[in-house]
Every structure is written in C-alpha cells, then in structure tokens.
Amino acid sequence: MSAIEPDTKDWTWVLERPCPACGYDAGTLDRTTLGARLRRDAAGWPALLAAPDAAVRPAPGVWSVLEYGCHVRDVHGVFGERVALMLAQDDPVFGSWDQDEAALDGRYQLQHPATVARELMTAADTVAAAYDAVPGDAWGRRGRRSDGSVFTVETLGRYHLHDVVHHAHDVRAAAAAVDDVLGPLRERFAAMVGAGGRVLEIGSGAGRDAAALEALGLAVRRTDVAPGLVELLCADGHDADVLDPLVDDLDDPRRPGTPYDGVRASASLLHVARADLPVVLARLAAATRPGGALHLSVKQGDGEGWSTHGSVPAPRRFTSWRADALAAVVAGAGWEVAAQEEREGQRGETWHQVLARRR
Known part of the structure; x- marks a missing residue:
C-alpha cells in the first residue's frame, strides 16, 4: 500500500478566514451549537463507512473512507483530552499527536468499518457533551500546542470542527470523483425516465x-x-x-x-x-x-x-x-x-x- 504524504501544514489560519476547499467559516459559528454540529457531522459517517468500497483507497497515497473515519474518531478523542486539560489546568501545554504515526500505529486500513462507525459516534458524542458543559466564563481559558500555537477553549472548538468538516468534504469529493465514471450512464437513464x-x-x-x-x-x-x-x-x-x-x-x-x-x-x-x-x-x-x-x-x-x-x-x-x-x-x-x-x-x-x- 502506498505511503501517505505527511500533512505538515499549519491549519490555524482557518480561525481567521473561511476555508476555500470545504467552505467552513469559523467566524460564523455560534459556540453554543458546537456540540450539535459535531454530532451532526458524526451522524453522516456510518453511511459513508457502510459503502462496499469503504476500505479501498480512491488513489495511491490517498486515505480510504475507512482511514479517514479512523482519523476523525481519534481527532475527537484528542480534542476531548485537550478540552478537559484546559478546563482543569491554567495554560497547559498539549502533548504532541502525529496523525500520520497514529494511522500507522493504529493500522487504520485493517480496522472494521462498522466498529469504527460506532466508535466515531461515541467519541463525537463524548466530546460534544464536553463542549455543551463548558461554563460561560470558561470559553476563554487557554492552552497551547507544543509548537507554540495558543488556543482558547472556544478557538480550539472552532478549529476542531473544521478538522472533521473538512475530512467529510474530502471523503465526499473523492466519492464524487469515482462516481463521475458512471455519470454518462446516469444521464442516459435520466433521459429514458x-x-x-x-x-x-x-x-x-x-x-x-x-x-x-x-x-x-x-x-x-x-x-x-x-x-x-x-x-x-x-x-x-x-x-x-x-x-x-x-x-x-x-x-x-x-x-x-x-x-x-x-x-x-x-x-x-x-x-x-x-x-x-x-x-x-x-x-x-x-x-x-x-x-x-x-x-x-x-x-x-x-x-x-x-x-x-x-x-x-x-x-x-x-x-x-x-x-x-x-x-x-x-x-x-x-x-x-x-x-x-x-x-x-x-x-x-x-x-x-x-x-x-x-x-
């Protein structure tokens, strides 16, 4: 299986301007809806992971739906830990998390899609409940990544939501690209109807x-x-x-x-x-x-x-x-x-x- 090129980009810019790829705009998010938005995103994954080709990479070096699902599940867990740390400590430093190492160590490509779907839904609901329970005066509490990037609970939540929304967009875009092969046949059927x-x-x-x-x-x-x-x-x-x-x-x-x-x-x-x-x-x-x-x-x-x-x-x-x-x-x-x-x-x-x- 082809290696995935590590993602070394700094995505914190999505807190300042809309993402042109997936359309997410952090500036328009009502923080009180963060938990609901995470649950809604998670609700779409079981159907994606139930596809017959969920474990098949659409191209060499591109994650399959299954691998993306594993990543999103683990993202929810990592951000849940960070939110809890920020609420319990003053200005904590987050432990490092390398998503590419996590994929290799976790053998994402060998996990079972139905199990991943259940785990993703549970992880999303857990972290959504954590955001739902943030007191009004705690959204400004700070924490920082090991690279020095500083977040508040609120900006961490906005950043978190972009991560999962963007990956759902990636998966659907890849599926649409594969589906384009059947476009002419679908158009013939539509003309017959x-x-x-x-x-x-x-x-x-x-x-x-x-x-x-x-x-x-x-x-x-x-x-x-x-x-x-x-x-x-x-x-x-x-x-x-x-x-x-x-x-x-x-x-x-x-x-x-x-x-x-x-x-x-x-x-x-x-x-x-x-x-x-x-x-x-x-x-x-x-x-x-x-x-x-x-x-x-x-x-x-x-x-x-x-x-x-x-x-x-x-x-x-x-x-x-x-x-x-x-x-x-x-x-x-x-x-x-x-x-x-x-x-x-x-x-x-x-x-x-x-x-x-x-x-």
Missing part, C-alpha cells in the same frame, strides 16, 4: 446517487432494506422508507396508485438470491409505467452465497451474474433490454450495467 419523472431507488444507501439523479431533474423515492441507513437519510431531511423489494408493497405512500417512471437498483440487487431476482424484477416492472426505465447493476461471476467480506460485519448474500443470463432474466420479467455495459470496479471486479424499458 424523462424530465420530472419519478424514480424508485432500491438500495439508496447514503443517498449520493439519489442526489445526483435529483440534480438531473428527477424526483427520487429513497428506500433501503437497512433501517439504520433510512434513519440517516431521514435525519438529513429526506423522505425515505424501509423497503424489501421481494416482499414489501412497492406503492409509494406519498403518491398511492401512481406508477413510477423509472427504477434504479445500483449494486443492491446483487444481495438477492438467484431464484428470487426474476420475482423482484417482475414486481418492479408491475410498479412501473409502460415505457418506464430500469437501471440495474450487479457483479460479474457465477457464485452465490453468504459472506462477511466488505464493510458490513453481518453475513450478506452475494449473487454474481453472467451477462447473457442476466439479460434473459431482465427480459423475462417484463423489461426490454436497451443497453448493456461492463465497467471495472475499484477492486478490479467487473460490474454489469443494464438499461431497460418496461414493456
């Missing part, structure tokens, strides 16, 4: 794809079989539903009786058993208007079974497909295949991409 069309998304996950489709002028019903991911989508202000396309009613409770203009199931139906995929696709066809669009993606291969690989600790079913067999199942379920493509994934695996129309 039609301007203003309604899409049922199966397996919304963190909601990145839904946001991209909405940016193209579509309306998206976000769904996922995992209640935790649905809760996070709702916490972000979206309508979202727990839905298993094999057994649940596919009718949209917000638009009862109205068929969808399209269905998108990207990297989600690979968890459906081989014998069940025809049933799922037929149910999705029945919920879609004639001429409506389907975008489906699954991994290439022949296997089927349960596995704990990836970033989710619980066993999950994985079913791989060959292109001809997949096209036959799609056609037999009431869809007419319009296009098939193969694309290479980040781990070197091959993904089948299918665009189809409802007959």
